[in-house]
Amino acid sequence: MIDDQTVNAFEAATGCGARLAQARQAAGLTLEAVGQQLHMPVQVLKSLEAEQWERLGAPVFVRGQLRSYARLLKIDLGDVLDQAQIGPVVPPQLVSHTHTPRARRIAESLGRRVLYVGITAVLAVPVWFATRGHFDGSADSPNTASLDVIPAAMPVAGGPAPTATPEAAPVAAVAAAPSAPYLASLTPVPRPATTAPAPAGAMELQFKGDSWVDIAAPDGSTVEKALIKSGETRSFNPGQVGRMVLGNASAVEVQQAGTIVDLSPYQRANVARFTVSSDGSVAPVPH
Structure with a gap:
């Protein structure tokens, strides 16, 4: 038991650490026994009694450890704790994140869309120009004519155009007009069915x-x-x-x-x- 004289002696001690050390010794407790009850390492208890606050971390933790130690020994540190040079408990400062204005967000979104449209146009326009000739029926597309028939408007080089007959052999070459050239086609031209009455003995x-x-x-x-x-x-x-x-x-x-x-x-x-x-x-x- 700690009597009144012992308590007065504790109060005569100048610092928190000295009062805790004297109260522990008066109670007949070792640092190891106190550490087991408080679940604190012995080195932390030694630092508290030696008032080596810088080794114990933030001031808020140091004050909490001192109060737990004093509560175990049933002593009141009182004003001594407030006078200890532990350092004030400073609340954490809240740092606001950078705020992006709404106009800037809209501008960035439009910029990304414009960039996407531009990239799409750069890739799609050359493909469109390269393939449009396969789908457009332009006037420059060559005409085709069978080798079995000479078009009426196409003169044969070197002479007048002969009249095509069913018994005529295929013509090998036809003069091409500058504006719409003709290409030779191997597709045979069907002969019309005979409609005139056959002569006797035919x-x-x-x-x-x-x-x-x-x-x-x-x-x-x-x-x-x-x-x-x-x-x-x-x-x-x-x-x-x-x-x-x-x-x-x-x-x-x-x-x-x-x-x-x-x-x-x-x-x-x-x-x-x-x-x-x-x-x-x-x-x-x-x-």
Whole structure:
């Protein structure tokens, strides 16, 4: 127990640390025992009794440790604690963050959008110019013309334009107009179906399916050599044709003077080969 004389002796001590050390010794406590009760390291207790405040951190912590120590020893530091040169407890200063004005935020947002639009334009405009020629039907686009027909407005170099006939051979070159050049096309021009009545003794071919034909004149020149589509017809006068080769012969009906010609004697592997005399009669091709 701490008597009144001991308390007076504590009050006679000059500092907080000296009063705490004297009260601990009077209570018969060691630094280790006090440290276990207060959960403080022994070095902290020694610094408190020696008043080495700079080793204990912030003033607010030092004052709290002194009050806990005095509460354990049941002494009142009173005005001595206020007079101790621990340093005032200064509340933390609040530092406001930089405030961005609303006008500046709007300007920065618009600037980012303008930059995005500019980058998009730089990338998109060259692509648009590079690809527009594939979609625009400009006047500079070249025209096309079949090699089988010479356009009426296009003169052949070196002479007048010849009249195209069904028996004419394909023309190899056509003079190009400066403003709209023509390009050669390999697409065959379909021949119109024969509408005029066939003359007496004529041979008529009706195609009920696609058929490849090779028709030659009596002198061996080519009359027609092409793929004829289903639904078309051909008519030849007597003496105009000397030999015929008909592919897909089962889909071709041959009539001579209005009589259907049986092609089975001249047919092999669905290809019919036969000769035509001057009077229109049909005979096998001589081997």
